[in-house]
Amino acid sequence: MTLVLLDLDGTLMDSAPGITTSVAHAFRTLGLPAPDDRALRSFVGPPITTSFPAHGVPPERLAEAIRVYREDFAATGMWDATVFAGVPAQLARLREAGCALVVATSKPEVFAVPIVERFGLAPLVDGVFGAPLDEQGTKADVIARALATLDRRAGDGPLLDGPVLMVGDREHDVVGAREHGIDCLGVRWGYAADGELEAAGAVAVVDDVADLAARALSLLGLGA
Structure with a gap:
């Protein structure tokens, strides 16, 4: 996968x-x-x-x-939020290419799950993982729980036997992914300060939502 x-x-x-x-x-x-x-x-x-x-x-x-x-x-x-224009189409393209998609957010999970459902993203992802309500821990902890849960879902065979990529807009996304040996693709349309993603070590930064799937697939070795 x-x-x-x-x-x-x-x-x-x-x-x-x-x-x-x-x-x-x-x-x-x-x-x-x-x-x-x-x-x-x-x-x-x-x-x-x-x-x-x-x-x-x-x-x-x-x-x-x-x-x-x-x-x-x-x-x-x-x-009081909106899905960035073009995001659903990009997620659909990633799924069509065979990628499993999981939300991993520092937002408490009790908020993240209903938000993903309310704004129509739930059918496009395979799970939503967030922080506990007290927000103790780091982005790396959220990623760790997502990876462990997906492994448990695998049953008799390994589920996480393919490449993994993080996509995020802030330095803590990059740092949290790196703790698990995962590259992070930064996105320019979020809330990072100028140069934040590059300084944190993002493997690449994509400027336009329309290019998200192609850049992610390229980094995953699945072509454009």
Whole structure:
């Protein structure tokens, strides 16, 4: 089997509007100055548990900030998102080429699964793996659980006996994949800062959604 691991926020979906609105709501509710728009966009991708402290939330108020954020996100923010134009067609092309597709996201799985279902991506992927609700761990941990689960599904024979590729838009996608000896194809349409993906060691970076499947298949040795 050839496996493609797919990040969600910034790779398959433009999730920034809902995430940044809920983050700003949390800062305002706590009476703290909200980050500017550029800083708010940096919240998209990494665990919220690390992003809040990095932007001024004191340790003693972190649990409160996370609670307020999640309440607002669950009510409205998680649905304020769109699938990037062209993504479904690219996923369909990868499946037609024989790839298994699995979402591997740092977003808590309790949010990721209904989002994938609500926005019509569920029929195009073979599984959705996310972080626990407390968001403890790293992207590498999410990938590890996805790989282990797929192996268990194999039954008597190995399922993960072909090449594996990660596709993501942030440095933690690249680093998490590398911990498992997996190359990461970066995507330019997400939320990475200029040069972030290259500096992290992405094997390549694709600029346009329309080129995603062809570039992934080429890196997997399946041609264009």
